[in-house]
Amino acid sequence: MFFDLNIPVPPPATLKHLSQPLKKKGKTKPGIPEPPGTTQAPAIELFSQAQVDIFERKIDVLSHLGYTVFALNQTIQTCFSPNGHVNYLEELSKRLKVRDGIVILKRLTILLDDASEKGIGLTKNHQAALMAYDILSLQPTSQATFSLACLKHSAASPLTAHIITLPLTGPRLPFFFKHTLIRTAIKNGAAFEVTYSPAVGGAGDVERRNWWAACRELTRVTKGKGVIFSSGTTTTPMTDVRAPQDIINIATMLGFAADEAKKALSNSVQSLVIRAYTRKTHQSVLSEPTIVYPDEPDNGHTPLKRPREAKTDEEEGRPTKRPKP
Numbered sequence: 001m002f003f004d005l006n007i008p009v010p011p012p013a014t015l016k017h018l019s020q021p022l023k024k025k026g027k028t029k030p031g032i033p034e035p036p037g038t039t040q041a042p043a044i045e046l047f048s049q050a051q052v053d054i055f056e057r058k059i060d061v062l063s064h065l066g067y068t069v070f071a072l073n074q075t076i077q078t079c080f081s082p083n084g085h086v087n088y089l090e091e092l093s094k095r096l097k098v099r100d101g102i103v104i105l106k107r108l109t110i111l112l113d114d115a116s117e118k119g120i121g122l123t124k125n126h127q128a129a130l131m132a133y134d135i136l137s138l139q140p141t142s143q144a145t146f147s148l149a150c151l152k153h154s155a156a157s158p159l160t161a162h163i164i165t166l167p168l169t170g171p172r173l174p175f176f177f178k179h180t181l182i183r184t185a186i187k188n189g190a191a192f193e194v195t196y197s198p199a200v201g202g203a204g205d206v207e208r209r210n211w212w213a214a215c216r217e218l219t220r221v222t223k224g225k226g227v228i229f230s231s232g233t234t235t236t237p238m239t240d241v242r243a244p245q246d247i248i249n250i251a252t253m254l255g256f257a258a259d260e261a262k263k264a265l266s267n268s269v270q271s272l273v274i275r276a277y278t279r280k281t282h283q284s285v286l287s288e289p290t291i292v293y294p295d296e297p298d299n300g301h302t303p304l305k306r307p308r309e310a311k312t313d314e315e316e317g318r319p320t321k322r323p324k325p
Contacts, residue, residue, distance in 0.1 A: 002244040003269035004062055005071035005107060005135065005163070006195060006230030009055070012046040015086055046088045052095050058238055062231075063102055065243045069273065071105040071135055073232075078113055080121030082129040090132060105134040105273070109165065112138055112145035120148075122159040130159065135276045137163035137193070146175040150182070154190035162276045163228070165193040168214040169207040177221040186226035189275050191268060192218065195232030196247055197240040215254050224251070224260035228269050 059070060072089045089106040096104060108130070110120055120138070122130070130136065138153060138161045140146040146164075153161040164185060167174065185192070197203075198211045218227065229247050233240040242250075244265050251261035 001069065001270065002067045002265045003069045003071075003228075003273070004067045004231050004241075005069075005105070005228070005269060005272075006073050006165070006193065006232040007055070007058060007062075007070055008073050008075070008232060008234050009089060009092060010234070011074075012051065012088060014044060014046050015088060046086075046091050047095065052092065054236055055092065056096060058236075059096070059099070059102065059104070061238050062241060063099065065241065067244070068101055069103045069105065069269075071107040073107045073109055073137075074133075075109045075111060075139075077111050078115050079119055080108070080110055080126060080130070082126050085129065087129075087132050106132070107135040107137060107163075108133040109137045109139055109163075112140045112142075112149065114142060114144075116145055117148065120153070122153060122161070124159070127158055131280060135163065135273070136161045136279075137165055139165045139167065141167065141174050143175040147181055150185040150190070154185045154188040156189065156275075156278075158279050160188075160279060161190065162272055162279075163191055163193045165195070166214070166218070168194065168211045168218075169198050169203055171206070171210060173214055173217075177217060179221060182221050182226075186222070189272075191226050191228045191272050192222065194218070194227060194229050196229050196242070196250060197231055197233040197235075199250060200242055200246075201235075201240045212254075219255040224256040224264070226268070227256075227260075227264050228272065229264050 055072075062070060072092060074087070074089050076085070087106075093104055093106060110116075112120060122136070136159070138145075138149040140149050149161060149164050153159075154164070182192075194215060198207055199215075203211070229251065231238075231241045247265060248258075248261045251264055252258060256264065
């Protein structure tokens with residue numbers, strides 16, 4: 001089972017009409033207040049059928065390459081606020097056709113900047129709106145926001161961030177990969193995301209060279225642990241995606257061990273998705289499994305017997321050995 005948790009979904013053009021409030025003159029009667037975190041369903045369709053067909057073809061290509069679990073990614077700036085926020089992934093996921101053996105998740109990425117140091121909106125007041133997303137991720141752009149993502153927002157809670165995605169194509173990383181921050185985030189269960197599309201296409205020679213240098217530095221610090229790979233491609237047709245085995249080969253070229261390279265697309269990502277599911281449970285606890293034993297066979301067959309216990313010397317009728325005086 002292979003995962004691709006970064007299929008970017010740009011905001012639709014019709015979203016601008018919904019974000020513009022209607023101006024009314026005069027006083028209006030106060031209506032019934034809505035519970036915090038709820039958003040009204042749009043009266044119009046956000047995506048045209050042609051746009052939906054584009055994502056249908058993207059999922060078909062990825063499933064043909066061997067991926068079975070995908071995440072549609074919605075990105076917002078600075079912080080999350082339920083006032084005026086529209087979860088357009090909800091409509092898109094419902095309009096996509098159901099495929100056997102394919103799982104489609106919804107992901108929210110918050111792009112952190114200098115203004116994010118005052119707060120990024122991951123509070124209990126916004127918990128109801130954030131529960132609509134299966135995965136939460138952060139993309140830091142400075143040393144302060146990187147420390148904030150690794151230390152504060154990676155701890156287990158209903159508002160934890162599961163993925164820390166890294167900007168790897170810039171001429172210089174905006175922060176340092178400190179061992180303390182990396183170890184703390186990995187210990188808390190967070191994963192560092194590497195989007196591989198700049199390495200295989202969709203970027204210039206300079207961006208591709210920066211990507212390789214930054215990924216080698218990340219590999220040196222993490223030893224390949226706590227790192228996942230995603231496509232992150234926005235091109236149509238999808239010329240920047242590769243099969244899982246190709247990504248494993250790229251990871252080994254970066255310095256990953258063979259088993260860690262495969263885990264970066266399978267086991268490590270699966271553990272992350274399970275951890276993301278526990279965000280919606282009480283204190284991040286899964287139910288304890290109950291062992292059910294089968295009933296005794298009643299079809300005339302002889303049930304299995306326990307192995308016969310060894311008999312003592314007295315039961316066998318043999319003389320017992322007495323200790324010498």
